[in-house]
Amino acid sequence: MAIFDYEWIGLIITFFGTLFLIGEVLVNMRGFFALLGVGFISVYFGAYAGTDSVILMLIIYFVGLVLIVIDGKIVNDGTLATIGLVTMLTAVGVAAPDLTTALYAIIGVIIGTGGAFFFLKVFKKREMWTKIALKDQLSKEAGYNSMNMEYQKLLGEEGITMTDLRPVGTIKVRGKTYSAQSDGKWIKKDTKVTVVTVDGTKIQVEES
Numbered sequence: 001m002a003i004f005d006y007e008w009i010g011l012i013i014t015f016f017g018t019l020f021l022i023g024e025v026l027v028n029m030r031g032f033f034a035l036l037g038v039g040f041i042s043v044y045f046g047a048y049a050g051t052d053s054v055i056l057m058l059i060i061y062f063v064g065l066v067l068i069v070i071d072g073k074i075v076n077d078g079t080l081a082t083i084g085l086v087t088m089l090t091a092v093g094v095a096a097p098d099l100t101t102a103l104y105a106i107i108g109v110i111i112g113t114g115g116a117f118f119f120l121k122v123f124k125k126r127e128m129w130t131k132i133a134l135k136d137q138l139s140k141e142a143g144y145n146s147m148n149m150e151y152q153k154l155l156g157e158e159g160i161t162m163t164d165l166r167p168v169g170t171i172k173v174r175g176k177t178y179s180a181q182s183d184g185k186w187i188k189k190d191t192k193v194t195v196v197t198v199d200g201t202k203i204q205v206e207e208s
Helices: 009-026 031-049 054-075 079-095 099-121 125-150
Strands: 158-161 167-175 176-181 192-199 202-207
Touching: 009 031, 009 054, 009 079, 009 099, 031 079, 031 099, 054 079, 079 099, 125 176
Parallel strands: 176 202
Antiparallel strands: 158 167, 158 192, 167 176, 192 202
16 A cells, blocks of 8 residues: 555654553543554564564564563563563564664554553553552552661760751661651750650650
């Protein structure tokens, strides 16, 4: 078809294909976005890849997409997602008939991937992403609790002021520095102090 003689058309096709496929991964569209995405990508490879390599290029492209899904659902550290995106870029680049078309197609995949995240503002997020967000929140909460435990262990410990407490300043206890405050008194630097109360991460001291 004459339209495929334009080098930039690959950008449009790969943009919409990737936009809808990644969009289906991010939001629950009951397969509608997936059908649109598969349609666009199939048109791209059908137009540019040789007859013998169309299926191979499609497989490589979708392997990349699967890696992104696995990263989001199981691993969640970005490594597989990065490999997946590179795999998708490789597939559309290799299938292109020339360098310019390949660059347009690669740009289309990148923009489509980024654009898919706008669907999160409009449609219902898939459950797996909600679970990941919850897991991240729990991890932060666990870290906060761990910090509280560390501060609680300071109760009754002796330390030394690293700065003047006016009444807030810095102290050193067991080789670590902490922000602390006195009970309203001015305590000079290099004064021995004792931790008398701990409220969360708030430390109050008095002269030993």
